[in-house]
Amino acid sequence: MTSSMKQESNFSDRRKFLQLGTVTALGLLVSASDLVWDVEQAQADTLQPTPDQALQKLIEGNQRFVNHLMRRPHQASTRLQEVSQAQHPFATILSCADSRVLPEMLFDQGIGDLFDVRVAGNIATPEVLGSIEYAVALLETPLLMVLGHERCGAVTAAVKNESLANSQIDSFVKAIKPSVERVKQQPGNLVDNAIIANVQDQIENLKTSPILRDRTESNKLKILGGRYDLDTGKVTIIT
Known part of the structure; x- marks a missing residue:
């Protein structure tokens, strides 16, 4: 060479x-x-976070989701064993049953992180309230968010006063109608305004619970609302 x-x-x-x-x-x-x-x-x-720390975790997770930088925590097989005997979710989310609104995905969380309660129109029925009280009182979740979303079918049905024969759809339409009536005279899109009003009204319904009220007054629980944008994936906080 x-x-x-x-x-x-x-x-x-x-x-x-x-x-x-x-x-x-x-x-x-x-x-x-x-x-x-x-x-x-x-x-x-x-350690269970404070209400403000829990909110920050949701905000940061949603930012990762919006920016396509998700970490997908707590989704490995080992997580199944970690939470098999007990759960300690850091937030309770009352959201719509809409197939496009998945709290674990849009907040970039994993198994055991969120206590999900999902129902059409994110309304606080007695059964829903009982589930939330369980999460707050026994699991001690420090944050409760009522999450509405853009173009919600349940709210749209309430705005249009739609129902279906021989069904229970009227149950959530009736629950949302007061929110629709409250914003009928406001400028802007009636459905969009009613979505926000419904979130606010459901929060007020939840606050009638002595359990939730006591934990809120002792600063162990924060209750607030959110609106999920189907187009962008962003959650806007509603106070």
């Missing part, structure tokens, strides 16, 4: 080594980042 050929071969070997070193370094960086995230998650799971 000539001297020039040897030099070219050595250069090629060094280049491959450097490339491998770069890839390895990047791999270590990614692994380190994942490790830090796992450690932070494990530490966070040991």
Whole structure:
């Protein structure tokens, strides 16, 4: 082998080594980042957050969802074992049963993170209220969000006063009608206004619960609303 050929071969070997070193370094960086995230998650799971911390977790998760940077925490098989004997969700979400509104996805959370209560029109029926009281009183979730969404079919049905023969659809239409009436004279789109009004009215219905009221007054629980935008994936807080 000539001297020039040897030099070219050595250069090629060094280049491959450097490339491998770069890839390895990047791999270590990614692994380190994942490790830090796992450690932070494990530490966070040991203590129930404050209401404000829980809200911040939802906001940050939704930002990741909107920006397509989801981490999808608590979705590995090991998580099944971690929560098999007990659950400690950090938030309760009362949302619509709409197939496009999935709290774990749009808040980028995983198994055992959220206590979901889903019903058409996100209305606070007695059964819904009982489920929420269970989450707040026994599981001690520090945050309760009533989540409405853009172009909600249940609210639209209430605006149009639609029903279906031999069905129970009237039950949620009747529950939402007072919210529709309250905003009929407001400027803007009636359905959009009614969606927000319905969230606000359901929050007021929930606050009639002595259990929820007591925990709210002792600052152990925060109750607020949200509106999910079907087009963008963004959740806007409603207070």
